[in-house]
Amino acid sequence: xxxxxQPIEDVLQQLDAGQCKYDVTLTKxxxxxxxxxxxxLYVIRQNITPDGVYHLIAAAKMKK
Numbered sequence: 001x002x003x004x005x006q007p008i009e010d011v012l013q014q015l016d017a018g019q020c021k022y023d024v025t026l027t028k029x030x031x032x033x034x035x036x037x038x039x040x041l042y043v044i045r046q047n048i049t050p051d052g053v054y055h056l057i058a059a060a061k062m063k064k
Contacts, residue, residue: 001018003054003056004043004045004046005043007040007041008056008058011043011056015054021053022053024056024057026041026058026059027057027059029060041058041059042059043056043057044059
């Protein structure tokens with residue numbers, strides 16, 4: 001399942017529904033320009049280990 005670019009909330013619901021194991025790492029910019037709760041997180045990288053665990057990296061969408 002390719003989940004890169006999708007909102008993290010949707011991805012976690014899909015993984016929970018499929019009873020898949022996962023680990024999520026959130027990245028933070030050096031300089032935060034958004035207030036708490038404003039940022040929507042997206043999956044920017046995924047890695048699936050041979051034992052079926054999804055390792056996801058999520059980050060907020062960058063402003064222009």
